[in-house]
Amino acid sequence: MRQRLRLASVSLRLLDLYEKDEIRLEQIMAFSISDDHARQEQVWERISSSQMQEPYYIRRLLTETTVRADDRRAVYVGAEAYEAAGGVILRDLFEQDSGGWFQDAALLEQLVFDRLKMDAEAIRAEGWKWVEAAISFPYGHTSGMRRIYAEAQELSAEEMERYDALKAEYDKLDADYARAEDADEAIEAKLDQLGAELDSIDDRPQNYDPAQKAIAGVFVTLAADGKLQVEGGFVRSEDEPRTETGDVDEGEEGGADGGTRSNGDDDGDGIVVNGKPVNDTSGDDGEDDGVKPLPDRLVFDLTAQRTLALRNALADDVDIAFIAALHAFVLQVFYRFAPDTCLEISLKSGSFSQVDGLAETSWAKEIAERHDAWDRDLPDQADGLWDFLLGLDEACRKALFAHCVSLTLNAVVEPWNRRPKALEHADVLGRSLQFDMVDAGWTPTVEFLGRLTKARILQAVREARGADSAQLIDHMKKDIMAREAARLLEGSNWLPEPLRLEVDEVATDAGDAVAGDMSDEAALDGDVAELPAFLADDADSSSDEPVTSDGDEADHLQAAE
Known part of the structure; x- marks a missing residue:
């Protein structure tokens, strides 16, 4: 009500x-x-x-x-x-x-x-x-879009000639200087000058193809420093060019370019094996005029045998099996409308768009940069992907495989989605990776602490710095308490329970008792020096006097939780 x-x-x-x-x-x-x-x-x-x-x-x-x-x-x-x-x-x-x-x-x-x-x-x-x-976009807002990239302007004949001359002069001077016994500031300055001129040519402007811009768009947002951040070249699925091949239905879209992809049968209603229609009825359809197509049931039986034989052969070739799985992964991650693989492998990747500021974390930025780097290198058309993967060296294949697999990891705790075994496996995986959120760069910020209750803030400080440090801030208003707690927790390696690899199941009261066993003198010696002047002055009095009503309020809040 x-x-x-x-x-x-x-x-x-x-x-x-x-x-x-x-x-x-x-x-x-x-x-x-x-x-x-x-x-x-x-x-x-x-x-x-x-x-x-x-x-x-x-x-x-x-x-x-x-x-x-x-x-x-x-x-x-x-x-x-x-x-x-x-x-x-x-x-x-x-x-x-x-x-x-x-x-x-x-x-x-x-x-x-x-x-x-x-x-x-x-x-x-x-x-x-x-x-x-928008001021900011949710993480994963470009999901389902193909991206095109700008290309550097072509060098004119004069520019290429000048570049070659500069490069030859630089290489000769650098080789001669490497054999010299004494340093020469004039030669070093000349090398710097030639290097700068070469860089200016290499860093020539990059332009988008006008025809591609006509179907693509741009996301404009604000970077952390307040500057305009422009990310262009995103093509929505509905804007992809359509290339008609016969009477193919719109539901048979595919390919990296988003066009309508034929499955190899121009009529769109036949079965194709090895690139050839086996029950094409468009031609002769009677024994008198020619050979009838094979019955569908027989085609199914024969291809089932071929499938099992292929499975058996694939199991004997680890390298090709790895490439086949990688091929299926890359198609789904980079070619949204190109499920052109015989492997029935599917990937799921949560976007977590409801988490404010997630796209601005260092982890999200590293993932995006890695994804864009691969996106630039991969062929524009999915048809060329298999040969591209065969041409990669083993290290590059493994790196691309790890990137695709990593996007499927989901260790998010949701109250409506009970999956304890999956979350346990996330801990197993984390231990195998020797992963720790502190090492990854997570710190308890003022914004994070401001989302906690006062009792939770005090509990965090007690766990990290001891009961005496918590007592020094327990009388503060919440916004000031969060700010001072963030400073106290800095460098403490403290993590909230959901970020710990193995959550400590000891009750809060027991944790407080352990923290209370610490020497008051040792705690103050270690923490008061880190407090601002106005808090350090109150350290002695706060350790001798009983907790005020403000402290009681914190205890009541903790009990309420």
Whole structure:
């Protein structure tokens, strides 16, 4: 009942859109977090034409009140433009504030979208079919799209002649200098000059084919430093060129270029074995005029025997079996509409688009860079993939295989998807890889700690730094507590339970007791030195005095959990 009453706090305009099936129920539930109808409608206007319409993003916009000046949105718009639009920046006169806080988050986001719109229109004018702009996109937003890449401009005859002359001069000078006994600054400077000229020729502009741009689009977003990030060359499946071959149905699409791929039978209704139709009825169809096609049942029986014989032969050739599996994997990962393999192997890869900021992690960026590098090297057409894989050396094959297999790994814990054995195997795999999230670069940030309850924050500090360090911050407001806890946890190698390879099942109270056994003096000696001055001054008093009501509140919160 309370939940239904809460939904009544949503703007009538949004509820009308819900009745028309233009807004999903989970989005309406997200809007109910705020009672400000004007703000709700403003947020909907902002996201309705963008790809970012997930409930978590709606909640973030509704609950966000201030934005730091070093946030990418603030950097992109700039303080001058923000203040010119009537925005106010709060400054701290006593501490370094990195430019302060932009007080009107709604105004700032509106300015961001207005400028993104102008930038997107300018990019669209370059000949792209579509441009989609957003502050950020969910991880995996390009899934299902083929990507084309720009190519360097061809060198003119004069440029090639000049490049060859520079290269010859550089190589001769470098070889002569390598045999010299003494260093010569003049020769080193000349080598640097020649190298710079060669680099300028190598780094010539890269252009997209206008015909390809006409079917492709661009994603425009903001990088972490507030600069415009443009990723172009993505072709949606519906924009792929269609090449008709006979009366092939639209459902028989395939191939890396997205065109309609024939299965080898121009009529589209026959069975093909070894590239030849075996029951083609388009020609002679009677004993008097010719030989009848083989019965379908006989064709099935014969090809079943051939299949088993092929399986047996494949089992005896490990190298070809590996390439065959790799071929099937690459087709699914890089050629979305090209299931041209006789191996019935399927890959599943979760996108986790609901996780805010996942695409900006170092791991996501490394995966994307590796994927793009392979995408550039692979042949444009799936028909040439097999020969390409045969031509790779063993190390490259293994690297490509590992990349494809890695995209299928899923160790996400979901309350509705109970799969304990799979999660146990993820731990086994992690141990085999000697994997650790600390080594991978994960740290407890202020943003992460801000999503925890105060009791959880204090528990983390107790586990990492001892009970005395936790007591020093237990009286703080949550935002300040999260900031100081992040600083205390820095370098401690502390991980939350879901990130630990083997979750410690000891109860929280037992963990507190173990932490309490630590020497108070040793804990203070190790941690007070890391605290800011105003906390270090209170260290002695906080260790001698009883916990205040604020500390009790933290204990109650922990008990409630």
